[in-house]
Amino acid sequence: MTAASIDTLDALEKRDPAERERALMARLPQLVARAQQAPGWARILKGVDARAVTSRAALAALPLTRKRDLKALQLRELPFGGLNATAARQLRHVYISPGPIYDPEGLGQDWWRFSRPMYAAGVRAGGLLQNCFSYHFTPAAFMVEGGAARIGCAVIPAGAGQTEMQVQAMADLRPDTYVGTPSFLRIIIEKAQAMGADISSVQHALMGAEALPESLRAWFRDNGVPHVFQTYASADIGSVAYETATAGVLNPGMVVDEDVIVEIVRPGSGEPVAPGDIGEIVVTVFNHDYPLIRFATGDMSALLVDAQPSACGRTNVRIRGWLGRADQITKVRAMFVYPAQVINIQRRHPDILKARLVVTGRMANDVMTLHCEVAQPLPPERIEAIVASIRDVTKLRGEVKLEAPGTLLDDGKEIEDRRDYN
């Protein structure tokens, strides 16, 4: 990419970090007070003096609200568990995510704050993007709609099916950008190749909702889509953090959105970890309609520390991206094993297409085996190298078992606990 990607959506992204921090802290009392107008937050934040929540320490003293508890909260009080500060019928949309979990969208422009990740991915006024998230029941496609409207980019509302029509639309309408899941773009490209269709106009892609392995990012580069970006967002929060590039080269980490406060906490405790340590992502969102205060996502990440300022000019803190689910953290021989460690091991060995750590045995006699999908059998020294990485990363002994591609379950689990607890 060229100079266009060095600029940012607005000046907020280039603020002095201390100025940003002051501004965020100054907004906290109003956010807490607004939340307390909603019956659900009034219960959760009972006795909290909103005026006193003016620092990260004061924020960290507030209770967590866990994403995994949303369903129970909502069943008690439909549709939003009383966490909405705007009445359901004053909203623009009501969504149903699997669960079902109900999610609101208010009337404000770019309500999900998706223009930032989209701008960082190269979406511009006068452009055309093909929106391949589903528009039905879930909000991802409308996050893209809101961002495109703010930026002034036209949209092909394509959804996540009808692959041949996707290819024909790209060939005829020549969009510059794909937005959707990584797996569906791969399906589209393979279909275009089979049809002999020219979809080379698509130079940018903004990916979400699925992990994007570096091997797949390389595959996109090799198959005509050089500028591939990830965003970390969710159906309740909207945009949390996003990748950026400078002169066509991806910058490290994901830049945090201007309207959220991210904490990384020790799962289960709510207590912030030391900067750079892996922990659960907890998000506080400055949203007038659906304020979220210390919302525990269940996703793992870490702050990027010791890094140079991002070459893109954005000054906000960065996180390392998605490092697995908090609920997969497992104790093996008295040591914690984190999904992020499995991802870390996998990244050190390009031979591994996909990996899953399986823990078996009875308690106190745990066996840890890293199942690795590989394209072809590996020579013993490469297997030894993986065993060494396991020891290096987890401080535990583990075995390696090679598997044919497609063997491991596609359920997003890095760690599977098969121990017999009886």
Next chain:
Amino acid sequence: MTAASIDTLDALEKRDPAERERALMARLPQLVARAQQAPGWARILKGVDARAVTSRAALAALPLTRKRDLKALQLRELPFGGLNATAARQLRHVYISPGPIYDPEGLGQDWWRFSRPMYAAGVRAGGLLQNCFSYHFTPAAFMVEGGAARIGCAVIPAGAGQTEMQVQAMADLRPDTYVGTPSFLRIIIEKAQAMGADISSVQHALMGAEALPESLRAWFRDNGVPHVFQTYASADIGSVAYETATAGVLNPGMVVDEDVIVEIVRPGSGEPVAPGDIGEIVVTVFNHDYPLIRFATGDMSALLVDAQPSACGRTNVRIRGWLGRADQITKVRAMFVYPAQVINIQRRHPDILKARLVVTGRMANDVMTLHCEVAQPLPPERIEAIVASIRDVTKLRGEVKLEAPGTLLDDGKEIEDRRDYN
């Protein structure tokens, strides 16, 4: 419905008809001039002096542009055949309807003018509707989005699948209105009955994209949805005409939209028929981005004449609704037979669930048979009554053949010409 349905979206709908006519005619020169800025219309309207198009007679002298020719026009000049007055990348959306036909949507609020049919169907600010048109590639769902945003009604973007989730959303969120096809609402209601789910909040339905037989409207009434309205719209024009009700009783005909001029013409000629005669619907649309001048839809209807002013207070002309496809008009024994006549015959006989007129034989020896799906065999006198209706309506002799439900093809054809032309 109550007093709420007697009012209208705005005062335009209650204008003095002469005032409306003057206003529409006064807008024509500007519309034609705007269209002539687009290369496609510049070709079609070559030599036309926009300033002189100030009357229905002057409009009727302009050439027709047929919907069925759009694909060829677009293939010559992607994506819109040069009929768009706003550049593709300055639009909000680009759609792909089956064909494929590309359709634009500009940035203006309620671009498809759907707030009028929605308001007439009882959609109000502070309401909640379940939008069961598909959002993928085609524009119907976004017509609803635009209308809901203008009115201030919240939307569940549900799409046209996942029936169980549709039922669950209705049971939990309690929307007041369904918008979508008639057939899908029937599927949802039957699923809710099977699940024992309470979806009684849905009291209003706005239907489009499919014919709505009166028998199905009665079925909805008998199954808990008393207020069912049809709209006539298309992916290129947006809203053309819509049903209204007063005190819960449907008014005759469909009221024409405030920003279109409807002509009813003799198919093939472009020449307006006498008021009240059946002909092809030709629409001129006051749209800044995608002006359509004498756009021949291929659909048949007729102006409603000799009727009282609509009890709803709307003063615009009304049409009789969709009366079949123009391209099915057939000549039998030197007499024209119209799809609308088949619909007319069917309406006289509640026994007929579905009908299709099949013409067979060699030229000059035509045989006309009305195939009728019926729930059970009919006694001879009822068959005789149908034969009498055929003679009465078409002035031609025809036979009746009874068929089991589900026998006739579901291809929207009222008339099928099976004659041997060799």
